[in-house]
Amino acid sequence: MSARDIDINKFIKESTEGESGILQYKPGDTLVHNLNPVTKIVVATGLIIGVWMYPNFVAPAVIFGILLGIVFASRLYRNILPVLVVVGAPLLFMMFTIHGLFYPGNMTPYYTISPVPVIESITIYEEGLLFAAMFFFRIMVLLTALLLAIVSTHPREFGVAFTEKGMPPKLAYVFLAALQLVPDMRRQANSIMEAQQSRGLDIHANVWQRLKAFFALMTPLIIGTLISAETRALALESRGFGRTKTPTSLFETTETTVDYMLQACTVVGVIAAVGWRVFLA
Amino acid sequence: MTEINFNDVSFRYTTKRDVAAVHELDFTIESGEFVGITGPSDAGKTTLARLIPGYIPHFYDGQMAGTVQVGGIDVRESSMRELSDQVGFLFENPFNQLTGASMTVLEEVAFGLEQMGVEREKIFGRVDEALETVGIADLIRRKPQELSGGQSQRVAIASILALEPDVLVLDEPTSQLDPHGTEEVFQVLANMDRKEYTMVIISHDLERLVPHLDRLMVVDGGSVALDDTPQNVLSSDDEVINQLNVPESIEIGKYLRDKGLVSPEKHLPLSVADTVEELSPHVRRSGRPEPSTTNGGVDRDVGPASNPATDVEDPLIKFENVDYYYNNEIQALQDISIEMAEGCVCVIGQNGAGKTTFVKHLNGLLKPTNGTVYVNGIDTQDNSIAQLSRHVGLSFQNPDDQIFHDTVEKEIRFGPKNLGYPEERIDELVDRQLERFELEDVRDEDPYNHGLATRKHIAVASVLAMDTPVVVLDEPTGGQDKPGNELLGDVIDDLVSEGKLVITITHDIPFARDHADRVIALCNAEVLIDGSPREVFNEGSTLAETMVEPPKVTQIGKQLDLPRTLLTNDELFKYVDTSAD
Secondary structure (H helix, E strand, O other), X not given: OOHHHOOHHHHHHHOOOOOOOOOOXXXXXXXXXXXXXXXXHHHHHHHHHHHHHOOOOHHHHHHHHHHHHHHHHOOOHHHHHHXXXXXXXXXXHHHHHHHHHHOOOOOOEEEEEEEEOXXXXXXXXXXXXXXXXXXXXXXXXXXXXXXXXXXXXXXXXXXXXXXXXXXXXXXXXXXHHHHHHHHHXXXXXXXXXXXXXXXXXXXOOOHHHHHHXXXXXXXXXXXXXXXXXHHHHHHHHHOOOOOOOOOOOOOOOOOOHHHHHHHHHHHHHHHHHHHHHHHHO | OOOEEEEEEEXXXXXXXXXXXXXXXXXXXXXXXXXXXXXOOXXXXXXXXXXXXXXXXXXXXXXXXXXXXXXXXXOOOOOHXXXXXXXXXXXXXXXXXXXXXXXXXXHHHHHHHHHOOOOHHHHHHHHHHHHHHHOOHXXXXXXXXXXXXXXXXXXXXXXXXXXXXXXEEEEOOOOOOOHHHHHHHHHHHHHOOOOOOEEEEEOOOHHHHHHHOOEEEEEEOOEEEEEEOHHHHHOOOOHHHHHOOOOHHXXXXXXXXXXXXXXXXXXXXXXXXXXXXXXXXXXXXXXXXXXXXXXXXXXOOOOOOOOOOOOOOOOOEEEEEEEEEEOOOEEEEEEEEEEEOOEEEEEEOOOOOOHHHHHHHOOOOOOOOEEEEEEOOEEHHHOOHHHHOOOEEEEOOOHHHOOOOOOHHHHHHHHHHHOOOOHHHHHHHHXXXXXXXXXXXXXXXXXXXXXXXXXXHHXXXXXXXXXXXXXXXXXXXXXXXXXXXXXXXXXXXXXXXXXXXXXXXXXXXXXXXXXXXXXXXXXXXXEEEEEOHXXXXXXHHHHHHHOOOOOHXXXXXXXXXXXXXXXXXXXXXXXXXXXXX
16 A cells, blocks of 8 residues: 555544543544644633623523534534533532532522421521522533534644644654654553562552552553653654754645635624623623 | 764773773764674673664763764764664663654654654655565554564664664663563564664574674773674684584584584584584485494483373362452453473563463562462462462563662562561571672672663562572563573572572573473463473474474474484584594
């Protein structure tokens, strides 16, 4: 097979790194996947600013609903929903109880539970509930918007897209290499643990033993990482890393009219929202 | 084309000021030469290599005297980046030298070209060409992190070739690979166009290296001890030759010349076929071999474990119908039933045959999916790794996965201390290991001040200090010189004579031949053959299933149709008719 026969953009977008799990890139061919990564970040940021400007829960709730629709339409629910549930469920419960009971602006009783032992009755107030709803939906919009951008974009696309917008290529390399370092270090930590246990280290004993185990794990891990960093530094240097300020990129991101329109709409929308809050409200 | 010129070059590392790593190196390597560099561990081979692409003095600090010129350019006046136009460098570790930021082999090989700002269209052409040269065009879509060591090393070579250097420096390119990966890398060397490249290759593996060379340099104590054609170097009487892994075929060739059976003018044989051809007119195929005039050729297969089929009394290790699955899917062991009581047992087989999985069952790091493993009569299922470590000491392949103390002595104390032995016993055990591995002089030094070969000895010593009845060593010999291997071999023989059971996982077939009482070959999660070295190595065609080649002398004996399976050169020489006529 020849290098020319490979549609590198398509190929990279379809490849995933190791196990595809929560918070990891999931390949696909949907509108969201095909947007420029910069557009995704701009729109996500715009939405987050927007919902924070808006003074009640209606708009955040509507936007959250729309985002959920996009999550399902892009078939990314498996990677996003678990996070939303894990973060959202406890948040929902805490927000509604704490603000429902103790929000400083509480005036209008919404529901009273009685009789309650010791303190006779508990009153939940409307103002608190509305505030909790607003805050809850704001957080959910923030989470969903960012997750959508991350899960639908291959790490390399982020690097290339931001390099095209003027980010130094070295920074893009650091970002990509750091992503891969984590699974590498996890693998190494595993073999170190096995080697030390084979020398009689008991990792399940008392606190002192565990502390010792920590050193026995961390020292070889750090030394090993430093040794491989030395080799990598030399290897990169030998391959001319950082030689030109404008390296060629095999991978190219596309920016379509849809991207420009979305970016423009977001900027206009954010300016309008800020203006409205500052001058009219 | 580029020639390399060393002019009275000496270098001392800042971190090791008291010794010159290399001393007054003075030689020229002509354009298009393929030069091998070998020598004992810590002789200065890697330092020599680092001088060519300018890693010394631009990356490693130290005191440098003399000049190194590559293509007429003084490396001191140049930079690593500029020199990378001319010199490509391949490192020992197959994984560390990849960029770590590529999702495909294509991107990995293209990385350097992207950095140089080469046009997209040209990049594709050069990537194709480089992959073609190293014979891995079919891997272009694969992820670099998922490749085997041999494949990864070839991707690294392709990444260098894509930049079109004139000089290639390979620093022990196969020391961390299994035999199959090693063969892959040396195959690349065979395919390289000699008109286009100057090559400098550092290796201990003379058996595979020598056939590709124009010239062989032996470095010892920081200086060039020998420098000539490989045949002349290896037939030299110099002391340093005893520290090299001289190929068996060369030794046989030397013997035939010494006995006056072959003209000393003739080139020494390098391959099995050449050796067979030289020997053929001089061997007696039938009848009894000539009575031995030397004391060599002691039969190792007269031992307690020579007949593994019979029940062993009180086995220290017992596997009963053991299956093991990774993630409930991939079967790594299938119906293994084995007993081991004493002696040295070598486990061989290709990568992925199940060797490491097998070893991890010996001290409870893995528990069988089905079946039972008994260690010293204890079921591993009911015991923690910490409890089992009183019975089995296990030393893994990479010493850097365990070394974390600042002195050699403390490192060796770690094991017995974990087992809670009394202080006096620990002292005694530690001293014993320091003596065994000739580490007494460096007991207070930092293990990381020593080379990989010494660190490997330290790691093994720290496990032996636990004084367990069973000792398991995973690839103890990789990347060592001959004295290092011999020391390890002596230690293993010593342990066996103390009555311990030593289980060694190894790719090093000559090592297994020299020290094993019993050899177990694994293949696709199952036991392929189990017997004495002579029985197992006699089954060349069966061993091929798991990518194992019998020792060269065994192959030679087979091709000569000798009546007995040979294990050593001395055994072969008994069949040689030395009465010149």
